[in-house]
Amino acid sequence: MTKNANFSQLVEGDYQLKRLVKQLDQLNHLLQIVRSAVAPELARVCQGTAWSGSTLLVAVPGSAAATRLRQAEPAILAALGQAGVHATAIRAKVQVSLQQGNPMQTKTLRMTEPAKAAFGQLQTQVDDPELKAALANLLRHHQKK
Structure with a gap:
């Protein structure tokens, strides 16, 4: 059947x-x-x-x-x-x-170790407290990865 x-x-x-x-x-x-x-x-x-x-x-x-x-x-x-x-x-x-199609994938950006070192060095040389805080935040963010 x-x-x-x-x-x-x-x-x-x-x-x-x-x-x-x-x-x-x-x-x-x-x-x-x-x-x-x-x-x-x-x-x-x-x-x-x-x-x-x-x-x-x-x-x-x-x-x-x-x-x-x-x-x-x-x-x-x-x-x-x-x-x-x-x-x-x-x-x-x-x-x-x-809706058809795949959702767009987000890019995961990672900072290389030399870039982290360069930003760390820049942070110690900058006098502007806001820029210094922004650099510290950037480095802190990329330390998590």
Whole structure:
């Protein structure tokens, strides 16, 4: 027996699961309508849909995609209307967790031993108390590493 057959039997036996699968299918169908009504670049980042009253919510990964989605709202509403779906508005929901890519790594700067020695020597030669304190703080910070 295949996985699809097992899944179908499982769904048929559970009313709540059957209802959820039907709702998921409907939301996926709405997502396909939205994707077909917008530019391919925007379609790729539209990740999901949900209803809030008669407003269709579309999950996108960032504010740029949200802006483009708002600009495409008339075309999306028209496509939904042609499919027999009544929606009064489209609202983008920015989902930071959908953003792709790796976060930027911070650089760890380390001061070499000769540099530490040079700053230490400079600290003993400086008369300005604020500069002397700043150099002491710098050296203290780099001693931890």
